Amino acid sequence: MGELQQERNQVCTARPRVLLLCSPCMGHLIPFVELARRLVFDHGLAATLLFASATSPPSEQYLAVNATVPDAIDVVALPAPPPDALPPSAPARERAQLAVVSNIPRVREMARALAAETPLAALVVDMVGTPARNVAADLGVPFYMFFTSPWMTMSLFLHLPEIDSRRAGEHRDATEPIRLPGCVPIHAHELPESMFADRSSSTYTGFLSMAKDATGVDGVLVNTFDALEPAVRDGMDGLDLPVHPVGPLVWTRPASVRVDRDHECMSWLDQQPRGSVVYVSFGSGGTLTWEQTAELALGLELSQYRFIWAVKRPHQSSTIGAFFGTKEGEHISLDFLPEGFIERTTGVGLVMLSWAPQTAILGHPSIGCFVTHCGWNSILESIMNGIPMVAWPLYAEQNMNAAMMEVQVGVAVRAKVGADRFIRKEEVANAIRRVMVAEEGERTRRRVSDLRDQSIHALSKDGSSTHVLTQIANTWKCASSK
Known part of the structure; x- marks a missing residue:
């Protein structure tokens, strides 16, 4: 009985751990590493970052980033899907989704193992990682998205189902721009490639499906800051989804490295x-x-x-x-x-x-x-x-x-x-x-x-993004203590 109580005490005093799942999009990895670094060194959490590889072995860009990650952050490269799992012509989005989905059982297994050692505070994914929602539900932890692009893109993403139901014809042929609160008008030629495709194509329907899945998270962290995109505050009107600007989170290694x-x-x-x-x-x-x-x-x-x-x-x-x-x-x-x-x-x-x-x-x-x-x-x-x-x-x-x-x-x-x-x-x-x-x-x-x-x-001790991330970290800590 004494040993059991000792183990429980160790769990209670251990740092709550955030599990982060990053898709193989290289542009997502750097801000994910920086988010993990700040959660560990500024907010008293532990962090494990899972990177869903699309290539085997991982790319030289991954290796370059991984070589600089502090020892306090655990980084794990998940295995890439078999080379023949998709045709060579498959879009990058489908390859990224497969890299994540094929590893969901492994993510669940690792999450359970971590939860047995220390309280899990949250599961954080990128826009491709929403299929991991059930892992968070199984463990009873908050499920957040870290959106590594600007708020304007996130706003378009969240409004896409409404835009899709309201518009007739192809988005690329629209003569009127899309107008989102506080954002520059988005003209047809400026749309993301997935919206430029035929609306009947798997490219577009897959993108629309991802947009609908985004509303199933408990909150969204966006890699932006108030002074750059003040619309991140105005644009939340009418949205039930909590959105938190926590940026700019970039590779902050000093040049002396x-x-x-x-x-x-x-x-x-x-x-x-x-x-x-x-x-x-x-x-x-x-x-x-x-x-x-x-x-x-x-x-x-x-x-x-x-x-x-x-x-x-x-x-x-x-x-x-x-x-x-x-x-x-x-x-x-x-x-x-x-x-x-x-x-x-x-x-x-x-x-x-x-x-x-x-x-x-x-x-x-x-x-x-x-x-x-x-x-x-x-x-x-x-x-x-x-x-x-x-x-x-x-x-x-x-x-x-x-x-x-x-x-x-x-x-x-x-x-x-x-x-x-x-x-x-x-x-x-x-x-x-x-x-x-x-x-x-x-x-x-x-x-x-x-x-x-x-x-x-924004990133200083009294800055807006630091304040926001502190609130979120404290919320996660409270949830893990229960």
Whole structure:
């Protein structure tokens, strides 16, 4: 009897544990790691992060992130589905969903094992992870979604069933934009790809089903902050679902971390004048065609600005050719760049294949502009470092993000796309100049500098996002003690 009581006392004094389940979308992993880090170090919880892999072995991007996770956070890469489980042409969303669903029994088993050792405080999933709802119900713990994109996208997501029932015809043919409370109007050409598809297609119906499932959670954490998206407060009117802005949660490792400071690009940046370098990256998953990659290279050369370019091997048929990451050593050649480009830009530009220490680069004083695909992580990292952007959206909600950053927030300039969906070298150079030297660029620099200060305050001890996350953590602790 004494040993049993001792075990119970140990459970009662142990830190309540949050179990986080992240789908294989690489853009979700970084904010999930940062959320786990803050729950552990700022709010007195323990954390186990499960990553549902889509590839075997896990990608080099996963390995790079995992190598920096503090020892206090347990990270587990769940096994990927068999390669033949879906046809090669299956959409990324279906592959991500399969990676999660195939691991639900394993998630349940691990959750029960953890609950036997320490109180479970909550199960937190991303938008793909809602099939794990029954795991939370079985264990009697709160079930939350961590939405790693902006509130505007979450608002569209929550309103989609209503929009779907009200609209006739295809969304892509609509002449009137979608208007959400406090958000920039969303025009047809800016819709996420899943809404651009035929409404009878599995791509669209699957997306609509996910939107309906989102209402089955106990609350939503959104990776944004009040000063960036004040609509997150206004937009909750009429929604029964509690929504909590807890961002910006990005990769916050200091640049002194060895893997960053020792990277070749950092010593190169140290030699460049302050604010003189254009950083170009399309995130962990974005890819361009051979022709567009070559045109971008020529545009960088034409701009006559210093640049650092994290480039991926082109993909002719997909803008998300590296959506689930790349294998270590997969890309070893720059044969897709224009002949003589590397030689002509030696000393002016630095080209790196695939992975780059983006947070360290954006935090370097020599960076003056960021050419970005407008993935939400990249936008938040740019804002937190006070870097104005050239917006070059590729997929998912990135066109919406670009519109918001240019029209509503005022920290970006959109590169103009031709009728053939191609961006010419002259426009590449022009967009960079608009940010680097024009009056327009001066306005974006002032605005992004203000937002940088506000983002830092949101995460400070007395900041809005810290306050919100403290309330949620305390709610979870109380629930676990019962």
